[in-house]
Amino acid sequence: MSSDLSSYPDLVQTLLKKRGITNAGDAEHFLYPDFERDVRDPFGILNMEKSVERILSAIDANERIAIYADYDCDGIPGATIFNDFLKKIKYENFEVYIPHRNIEGYGLNNKALDALAERGVTVVITIDCGIVDIEEADHARKLGLDLIITDHHLPQDVLPKAYAIINSKQAGDTYHDNMLCGAGVTWKLVCALLALRGEVWGVPKGWEKWLLDMAGLSTIADMVPLRNENRALAKYGLMVLRKSRRPGLLALLQKMDMNQANIVEDDIGFMIGPRINAASRMGEPMDAFRLLSAKTREEADEYAEKLMHLNDARKGLVASMVKEAHKHLEGRTLREIVVIGNPMWKPGLVGLVAMNLVEKYERTIFVWGRTESGDIKGSCRSDGTVHVVDMMTSVPEGVFIDVGGHEEAGGFSVSSDAIHTLEDELVKAYQLMRKEKENAERSVDMELTLSEVNWVNWKQIEKFAPFGMANPKPVFFFEKVKISEARFFGKEKTHLELSFENSPTKAILFFADDEKYKELKAGDAVDIIATIEVNTFRNNRELRLRIVEVVKKM
Template sequence: MMKKNWILKENKHYNILVSILKNREIENIESYLNPKIEDLNDFTLLKDIDKAVDRIFQALINKEKIMIFGHDDVDGITSVFILYNYLTKLGSQYHYSYIPNREIEGHGMKSGFINKVKEIGINLVITVDGGICCYDKIEALSEMGIDTIITDHHIPPEKLPNAYAIINPKQADCKYPFDMLAGVGVTYALISIMSKKTGIPLSKDDILMTALGTIADRVPLIYDNRIFSKIGLRYLRTSRNKFINFVTYQNSELSTNNLLNLIIKLMNAGRSTDGNHLALEVLFIEDYFKIRALYNKLSYILKEYDIQQRTAFALIDELYQNNNNNIFIHLDDNAIPLPLIGSVASYVNSKYHIPAVILKSNGQIITAEARGPEGFNFVELFNSISDLLIQYGGHKRAAGFSAELKNYEHIRNRMIDFVSNGKYNFCKKDDIVIDYQLDKHAFDMNELININKQMYPFGENNYRPIYLIKNLPMNELYKFPFSQGAFQNIEGEILDIVFTVDEENSRLCIVDCMRSGFSQNSG
């Protein structure tokens, strides 16, 4: 029997790639395949961006002290990096950065940051990849006479902070036509406008860092995000950044995709101390020996995380057997390190196709990371329990919050009630959307590999193509480079096979398979 429901798209064109892109409603195929920076939307359409740039220029002219506040993930780190670098290019000698340690400070601005701002004597705060939910702390900054410019991409709350300027494409009155930028995409827009007004150009590494942050944050890789990612990765192996260059040299045997994933993992492995983030620090270092030492340190942390992650996944699989709700909620004691709760939530969502909230306590405060399937909305969920939360924010399918430990049971019960009201349906987990049905007699592996290379990088809303071959006799399977052992438990002499292409290893990876004559494809 067929395991999943196959949805076969119509072959709209004799050219496989053109047919796939038309079915995916790619309007400008040339721009998709060969994007140019000029194809980006007009950044001046972002609300408050000119106001923000003018305030930054005023600060530079008056030699005011500027603090960049960022989030502690790759999106936030790359955002801080490109903005800090560009301020340096403009001649600033009075700018600083602060990335909080999530394990100690939790989400958003906390008292430690406010104290640091006071200590240095900051005049202007610029947030990157965050800030839209930091109402109280930005109010406190305002009362201290400090202006705040927010650059963010998360869903704004109903009550916006009292900031000097807010640049966020998700604002209801923002005219920018694409609201799914990563945080670093918004930051790139800011320095791009600064570049146009000053004539001081951006670098190839600015677009590379924007690509890294965009891909790492798993935003949809379409439109502007596709342009950032496709163009930025062209410079991965030729980067002038000493750390990126070092990692590339040390791992020269890796494919572009594996090298990209390694860099993202290394940056995620870093943690912050007193506002100084290890992964951000290594991006600024020029000295070879210091870079090597920090690379070794990050690699060691990464190996430790891999071991801890495997243990955590095994624990979650065991706990899930007793889950009777439409949402998986787990408050961990000592088994899962705080930096891994996001990846554990992603694991649950990916494997079991239900919303997952993984929480960790630090004293009397709990921190949560949440991930959900297509169609779920954590922002609505957290809005419904906002009276129990200290702070929350994020996206529909990926979000987080902090709360008091004493409220945990109330939070848990209300989240279960919210998901149980029947509004959300997670039954689509068994649907496989097939991009193209191939003729087994005209199979061309090189063509399929080339298609993947043209469509790369893959990610949200830009998945690897999924193919179907029908009526393939078992005794002809050897003619096709399927992964070893793929058909060990398959019954039937003639098969219909759904698969993707692993372009790096020149293999076909089985997605689903069944005996011919039993499929009920729909288009």
Template sequence: MRWTLKPKPVSKKVEALQKALQVDAVTATLLIQRGIETFDDAKRFFRPSLKHLHDPFLMKDMDKAVARIEKAIANKENILVYGDYDVDGTTAVALMSSYLKTRHNLVYTYIPNRYDEGYGISYKGINFALENDFSLIIALDCGIKSVEKVEHAKKLGIDFIICDHHRPGDKIPEAVAVLDPKREDCNYPYKELCGCGVGFKLVQALASKQGKSAKDLTEYMDLVAAAIGADIVPIDGENRVLAYFGLKVINTNPRYGIKAILDQVEKTELTITDVVFVVAPRINAAGRMKHGNFAVSLLVEEEEDMANKYAAEINDYNLDRRETDKQITEEALKQIEVNKEENRLTTVVYDKNWHKGVIGIVASRLTETYYRPTLVFTKSGDKLAASARSVRDFDIYNAIESCSQYIEQFGGHKYAAGLTLKEENYEAFKQAFEDEVSKTIDRNLLTPEIKIDCKIDLNDITPKFYRILKQFAPYGPSNMTPVFMTDELIDTGYGKCVGADKTHLRLTATQPNSSSRFVAIGFSMGDKYEIISDGEPFKAVYSIDENEWQGNINLQLKLRDLKA
């Protein structure tokens, strides 16, 4: 692991913020690293308010979108709410459809089938709309690149409103309205909304015409928080406000579908991390293993018993997904070893029998293992489909785009993308992708990096310090859990390998001339036992959390890495 200590902020700024907030230097430093330099900045950060949400009409085409939906409601038109099959898409469909149904009876939902339609707007979905007399489709978390399909629908008399957050292509679809803060011609102040977040802004705009404020829409924010966590978007600006209030809803009054998931895992107080690792995989499992409609049904269900039934089914899908992704990951690792591809700067693997629903998870696991830009391909109809994952600070979207001559369709973000291509182009694409990454990647990025916020002593870790630290949450990109480094540490003699297979490390750390002692736990760090076992000083990188044991709560160090 590469340890990178973030630059220290200018001392005058630290001192000024310390004085303004009456906090210690470490806290002031952490805040300045997050762009918080004044009392007012800190107030917005520590006390998120719904008043901090932007006016939705600042988004380009919002007025057109609202006018078209109002017209559809007035004329009693059939409205089809269409979204992608992942967490962001299904939560967005659940949010939009449940809101519109409070005002209009003729609202229906459509999630494309991952296997015969693929990602985004499909001709099959448009034909469904035509056959069932839908004159308006609201597309969520997809559509920004569906130029031909939107044009096709227009010729059939079907209007589109697109709510997307992916990067547009060269041409914007000719829909009635295209809401996407990443449009170059959109001046919306916050660019990092997820698809469900863009959908929420449309709901906010519609509700404002009825004299309602964001406060009247908090019941929908649990869906937005789930999407923010699952889609790994920055948790700053508007996303921080929506995640903060969405978590409050999840923890106090969740909708029956989310409550049913939480009951299965016996979780009480959820963080964004729990949303990512507990809620999101279960919602996702429906679209991966069966059909995304199951997830929407769960999220909009208003009967508790029925929600529990859906959640039980989805939990079974999740168990199947785990087994499947474990098996495919093992096969992919074997393929890499047999083909002796460890020396390449990219990982690109393919098997026609791999389950399309889990190749994104497998790509993530391979990235963790080899730490290289990764694509996992499988057969999908008469084409190959892939999920792509990247390493930190490398834009895989740009790398894929540079190989577009071999690609049929692609879309995504800096760190995650998807694409399809013809089978005969696979080898040529694989080599072009390797060549592009070799040309453009900084070789340092191929070694995992730990970014360290501050170097501190154990004496700096006090109950008051941790109370303030807890208020930095919710954590995520742009506001990651603070990571600290301390050197001259010594194990007090109780260090040992723990766990059923002794793969974890547990020790009690102190420093010379320090009265502070903290238990430190390092998951999957049993192989570093020798570093701490001989009584010699060592240094550690860690975050701080709480450990509850027999009713007692104590602060502990959650180790990230150790060095002699």
């Protein structure tokens, strides 16, 4: 072990080194996020001052402001942040606009801008969108709208001609962390506005920290790297989520039978986030905004119930789409890039299908559907061997109508003619820019025994939370443990629980569909790869293993 980390227990030293942290200073910084130290001055972000000045002049002149937000679990919490801010300062001349995913699609659109201008809007603030909307920015200018773009997606070679752009991925921005999510960027804008005028408006110092429930929610849900400032926003965001008095959050948690005080990252990724996203995938995205911004519990309950139903319907539809995709792909010779779609598939759901197919087929996947207006739109997910946005922008002009996204995931629209040759074009582009996949083998942090799954060690592991992108949960290897009981539980008996000889520790795996799990029985000796987590079911706190892989020993 490095002597520089020698003051830490062996377990902590190993986990730090696995994360590339080898000196005591970096270790201290990582293990103990500090709000004052890690959350930097918002005016360090390019164009923040110019944007703040324009918004303040709009407020002073009572101009009509539009918050134009993306329809996902980044844009909607971001819109909630700005809505809460304007309500707090008692500013009423504003509206929130969230485009319909299946009718209008992603980003700015001219019809929406026309409607906003007709309603007297003079300033449009985008949240989590706009960085690739060059034509729409020109249209906004012609309408006399001052467009302030706040976004975190990758800019392309040409930037929109907006009044101001806040996006730390743009050239010339030197902010220390360019990986904030859309709601994170919005929160920084609100912090900047309050820094200049908060006292005048009578907003208590520090009130903006209550908005971290939404910034933290998006930071985790949108899967940005949980390093640097994002790590602090996620950590403090979770702290606020556990104490938040937000009626919409409380209503949703009750419907899901979740204990607010025990919220962790997985609850956002698997429970809260999907229900927020269900609004745009299956219905009206404004319903999710109305839930999060609800002022009364009665109003919140109505929208929470709606989102629960939409999410249940979403699960069923995605399952049938995945089944259909598997059936279709089984009869195909799979190439390095796979394009699959169906005019009957909802574009709002194809990203979830792509995620499933990437895992199964270990290839970069493009999945498309057709919108209600007849446009072909889709989502893609990388298998780690290619930057999907770079690949999409490298194909010949005219193949795609529109593209956007990140390195690992993107969205696109394509013409009815080009869809037939899309896979050919992508395979050609891929062969020129493919990279070696980072170690695809399941990375194990260290080996433990079942007796080492204890609260003393958990206290050390917990210091590495919040877990997510760029900071995955530590993965442990347990060699030759003997099963005392293997049982399936849940309504459909699809979840596996293993008990072990001479140990109170249990291991679980949700949706244990693989046949090999059904063959496990008492007396089997197995190697287990798993993470450690706290189970708080029925308010009992116990440590358990979450299975990644089980290998039966002969």
